[in-house]
Amino acid sequence: MNVSVLVTMVLLTLLGGCGIWVFVRSAEATGRLVDRSSPALVAAVKLESALVNQETGIRGYGLTGQREFLEPYHDGLAQERAAAARLRALLGHDGQAAQDLARVLDRAEEWQQQVARPIATAPSGAPVRLAAQRAQAGLHRFDAVRAELAVQRGHLQEERDRARADLRRVRVLQNWVSAAIAVLVLAMLGFAVVGLRRAVTTPLGALSSDVRAVTRGDFRRPVHGTGPADLRALASDIDGMRKRLVEELEFSDAARSQLDEQATELQRSNSELEQFAYVASHDLQEPLRKVASFCQLLQRRNADQLDDRAQQYIAFAVDGANRMQALINDLLAFSRVGRVHADHTPVDLQPLFGQVRESLSIAVEEASATVTHDPLPTVPGDPTQLGMLLQNLLSNAVKFRSPDRPPAIHLSVRKEEGYWEFAVEDNGIGIDPAYSEKVFVIFQRLHTRESYAGTGIGLALCKKVVEYHGGTIAVDHDHSPGTRITFTLADQTPEAAASETSGRAPQREATAS
DSSP: OHHHHHHHHHHHHHHHHHHHHHHHHHHHHHHIIIIIIHHHHHHHHHHHHHHHHHHHHHHHHHHHOOGGGGHHHHHHHHHHHHHHHHHHHHHOSSHHHHHHHHHHHHHHHHHIIIIIHHHHHSOTTHHHHHHHHTHHHHHHHHHHHHHHHHHHHHHHHHHHHHHHHHHHHHHHHHHHHHHHHHHHHHHHHHHHHHHHIIIIIHHHHHHHHHHHHHHTTOTTSOOOOOSSHHHHHHHHHHHHHHHHHHHHHHHHHHHHHHHHHHHHHHHHHHHHHHHHHHHIIIIIHHHHHHHHHHHHHHHHHTGGGOOHHHHHHHHHHHHHHHHHHHHHHHHHHHHHTTTSSOOOEEEEHHHHHHHHHHHTHHHHHHTTOEEEEOOOOEEEEOHHHHHHHHHHHHHHHHHTOOTTSOOEEEEEEEEETTEEEEEEEOSSSOOOGGGTTGGGSTTOOSSOTTTSOOOSOHHHHHHHHHHHTTOOEEEOTTOOSSOEEEEEEESSOHHHHHHHHHHHHHHHHHHHO
């Protein structure tokens, strides 16, 4: 390949040199023809015409003796000088043409001396007699001038013909050189196409074939690189990327396998959790009910025989059984979130809030609480779980009220893009910002059971319900006095949102078009 390129460049250089030489020769031949031969021939014709005009004027003056017939003679003299000067400038002082011009001028000068000047300077009346005397000599002398002019014109015509012939030969040679250059350029283009195909296109096609095989999923197929160094480097980079993908796939397969094992383990754990929930809801609560019932029965039947300490012990046992029962019920409710009643349906929060308010009516009335709300929307979700969410938030607002003022509880709502933002705010004792995350952890209590009753599951249950519905819940630290808990719920189900998005897409495309 390199040898071919070198040979081609040498040939192209040689042909280029020939082209330059031919161009110089063509310019030289054109200059000889245009700038010397043709103007010299024209000047020679003018010189001949000037001498003929002189002879005509002298002959007319010699026949008539009238001075006006000398005008062509005097004009011819001026034309002769101009033509001679032009010929000297074109022909120079050496060579055949210069010698021809010298002989013409010599013959013309002899004719001038012996015939023209004597007749032209003769007084009136004398020219006729002098012209008659010198008629033969004048004819002979001017024939000599004509002969030299013919010789000069012939030589100039030959030189002009030679210049034309040289120009034609140069043009033919120029055409051949141009044709050779064109053929060489075409051959170079052909070789370039073939070389490009062999050096770039074929290796690039093989590389593309390997890459397509990899894109179809054959990640084990190596990507080979041939041809130029750039293509080999590109193939090496692509093969490195393929190896990295193989490593990532192997890691992904291992992670997927591990995830499947964990999912199986989680499924088993969930199954055990469901069995535990069943046991807790039936087998554990029944003994607790018996403990509480028999303790209360023992207290009523033997009340007169029990002292105050025994009465206190029985009260402790009954209270512990009741709290254990409440804790089990809260744990069951917490574990059922996302597993029971998992279907999302449109839930009108307006009547749901009324039902929750009615279930808490006794506590609300005892605390002299004021419960208000904004107009509530309809959201997708599980009505039982959303009811548990509202009930826990409202009951906490009533429970953790300030002793200095009656509770004022308000549920606000505002529409954002794609979701609703709710806020339950009160004027109670508030939550220290340091515990804003801790309150949503199960069994985390900020107060003793003696101060506030409960199991410590309420807000953890609220967080699980909100997150199951695709929202978030948090404590607003900027609200004072009291507590403000904000949470979000989706405006519509994911399926409806996807359907609406797909339905709007063509409209957007149509609008864009």
